[in-house]
Amino acid sequence: MTTADTTPAPENHTFEADVAKLLHLMVHSVYSDKDVFLRELISNAADACEKLRYEAIANPALFGDDPKARITLLIDADNRRLTVEDNGIGMSRDEMIEALGTIARSGTKAFMDRIQAAQGGEGAQLIGQFGVGFYSAFMVADRVDVVSRRAGSEEATIWSSDGKGSYTVAPAAVDEAPARGTRVILHLMEDTASYTERYRLERIVKEQSGHVPVPISLVEKPGAEPQEIADGAALWVKPRSEITPEDYTDFYRSVAGQFDEPALTVHFRAEGRHEYTALAFVPGSTPFDLFDPDRHGRMKLYVKRVFITDEAELLPRYLRFVRGLVDSADLPLNVSREMIQESPLLAAIKKGVTSRVLSELEKLAQNDAEAYTKVWETFGPVLKEGLYEDFERRSTLLGLGRFKTTASGGGWRSLKDYVGSLKENQTAIYYVTGTDLARLEASPQLEGFRARSIEVLLLPDPVDSFWVTAGVDYEGKPFKSVTQGGADLAQIPLLEAQENTGAPATEAVTGFIQSVKTTLGEAVADVRASERLTESAVCLVASETGMDRQLERLLARAGQLTSAAKPVLEINPRHDLVVALANLGEDQQALREDAAHLLLDEARILDGELPADAKAFSQRLARVMRRCVP
Numbered sequence: 001m002t003t004a005d006t007t008p009a010p011e012n013h014t015f016e017a018d019v020a021k022l023l024h025l026m027v028h029s030v031y032s033d034k035d036v037f038l039r040e041l042i043s044n045a046a047d048a049c050e051k052l053r054y055e056a057i058a059n060p061a062l063f064g065d066d067p068k069a070r071i072t073l074l075i076d077a078d079n080r081r082l083t084v085e086d087n088g089i090g091m092s093r094d095e096m097i098e099a100l101g102t103i104a105r106s107g108t109k110a111f112m113d114r115i116q117a118a119q120g121g122e123g124a125q126l127i128g129q130f131g132v133g134f135y136s137a138f139m140v141a142d143r144v145d146v147v148s149r150r151a152g153s154e155e156a157t158i159w160s161s162d163g164k165g166s167y168t169v170a171p172a173a174v175d176e177a178p179a180r181g182t183r184v185i186l187h188l189m190e191d192t193a194s195y196t197e198r199y200r201l202e203r204i205v206k207e208q209s210g211h212v213p214v215p216i217s218l219v220e221k222p223g224a225e226p227q228e229i230a231d232g233a234a235l236w237v238k239p240r241s242e243i244t245p246e247d248y249t250d251f252y253r254s255v256a257g258q259f260d261e262p263a264l265t266v267h268f269r270a271e272g273r274h275e276y277t278a279l280a281f282v283p284g285s286t287p288f289d290l291f292d293p294d295r296h297g298r299m300k301l302y303v304k305r306v307f308i309t310d311e312a313e314l315l316p317r318y319l320r321f322v323r324g325l326v327d328s329a330d331l332p333l334n335v336s337r338e339m340i341q342e343s344p345l346l347a348a349i350k351k352g353v354t355s356r357v358l359s360e361l362e363k364l365a366q367n368d369a370e371a372y373t374k375v376w377e378t379f380g381p382v383l384k385e386g387l388y389e390d391f392e393r394r395s396t397l398l399g400l401g402r403f404k405t406t407a408s409g410g411g412w413r414s415l416k417d418y419v420g421s422l423k424e425n426q427t428a429i430y431y432v433t434g435t436d437l438a439r440l441e442a443s444p445q446l447e448g449f450r451a452r453s454i455e456v457l458l459l460p461d462p463v464d465s466f467w468v469t470a471g472v473d474y475e476g477k478p479f480k481s482v483t484q485g486g487a488d489l490a491q492i493p494l495l496e497a498q499e500n501t502g503a504p505a506t507e508a509v510t511g512f513i514q515s516v517k518t519t520l521g522e523a524v525a526d527v528r529a530s531e532r533l534t535e536s537a538v539c540l541v542a543s544e545t546g547m548d549r550q551l552e553r554l555l556a557r558a559g560q561l562t563s564a565a566k567p568v569l570e571i572n573p574r575h576d577l578v579v580a581l582a583n584l585g586e587d588q589q590a591l592r593e594d595a596a597h598l599l600l601d602e603a604r605i606l607d608g609e610l611p612a613d614a615k616a617f618s619q620r621l622a623r624v625m626r627r628c629v630p
């Protein structure tokens, strides 16, 4: 080994707590498909080669006399060892401690959170589905040595661990380290010795890593000649006709770190003013970081096949779930990562790629409604963010929208469908927002709309409250909340069976409504007879100028609202209870007052809120019930 007399003793380090947890999970994983460790190590090796290519733009000396990137798998069956070696950027001692002793990347952190929340076997499944990085080596090895030498450095370091809580770091003899790059030596366990079988490795590489942009060779036994098993040709530069769906899927998996099938593949070359190639995928299932607060995208930027960064905002935030890359022929290779964001060229690319992704989604919606619905179910809540963020593409995004409605019977409707079945005199697109579809469907505010067979959009996502109030319209029809302002339903005829529900309020009822208003005083903005209720006695709505009640709740929860507006209490003038209360004699004033408060509390409960004063509520309820019990 490296222990010449002058070599300092290895230093011992303990893993960060999260790494220890992750390692425990890897080692004790019941996940049967351990093959994933190889794709993780190859992907790290390829990243290291791409990082070197990038740094060498400014400092070509880093290449030395070995400019061609390569990844080599070395088999040593006699010693039950598998080595993954690259001639990439390499790591210094400090970089090793940072990279292999902590969890730096947010994807792994998110993965850990999910694992901790997952039940039993589900956790193990997650390993296969998502990239889990370097530590997956411990699924197959009971010791891992990493020998690395950073490009341009005269020093090498060896990192070593059995994955049980600590690792050592020591200087390595330069002549025993790669001339540049990293060598990961896996001391395989007894039951994973088959990873020294050549054909097995070849098959795994073809399946998982055939499209990494660095050639991969295999050395069958110590001293044998390397044989190329993957050519490292960039898939995106090949003509589409030469690429099979399986090629695209493999590539998607390696670029996205997701291991499902892509729901949509967009591959095109832009020519003319700007020349670039884009290969982008809409994932088939939800990526971990979809709702991360930073909302970062993960599209990679290449310049003439050199990887530059995955932090350029190549797509708007509401398309952050799209994975893939753009390879520009026009950006200068030495463009700094900082400059990129300001570049007008990049803005043009972003515009082009965004339009193309959206138009491909439109095509999918037209040609394969079922596949599109799945995309919408997974990413609709994110795409809807574009409705208030991307004014220019608002109508395209509205066209892409699919909605649950009171008429969709559990399915999805487009706004085109909605507008195609407007009722006579209906001038607005009605919606109700909330958090839960079942509760939305049961909203009393919908009754008058049902009685007229007017379709109402049921909008359960938090983002809905924002875009619907952003002054959006579709084909000239404004969006209008069923819980806001007057319902303007009088102009729209009732269904025949419902005609009696349109009868005007009697004088007694009008008087009663007035008395409720007096009793409730400051607690409400107004009390009025309702056009929208047919079955329930009461509901709450916002005043004409007030904020939608769901939006108000969201803002209050986020601490962005100091005082909430008072609601309007609507009373159904034809409801039995209301008529009976209206007919109570003058001597029943106490009961009428209790009833007024209880009606307001009932409306609050129907809205998913609590009575304003729980004690007073229970006392009133007890008094009223007491009257009915002999």
Ligand SMILES: Nc1ncnc2c1ncn2[C@@H]1O[C@H](COP(=O)(O)OP(=O)(O)OP(=O)(O)O)[C@@H](O)[C@H]1O
Pocket: 040, 043, 044, 045, 047, 048, 086, 088, 089, 090, 091, 099, 100, 105, 107, 131, 132, 133, 134, 135, 181, 182, 257
């Ligand atoms: N072969 C290698 N050459 C150079 N650095 C490496 C190599 N393998 C791992 N690293 C370093 O270790 C870090 C951790 O690797 P790990 O696979 O756990 O996550 P990651 O590669 O950063 O995440 P992702 O797979 O999502 O890109 C890498 O970011 C890199 O800095």
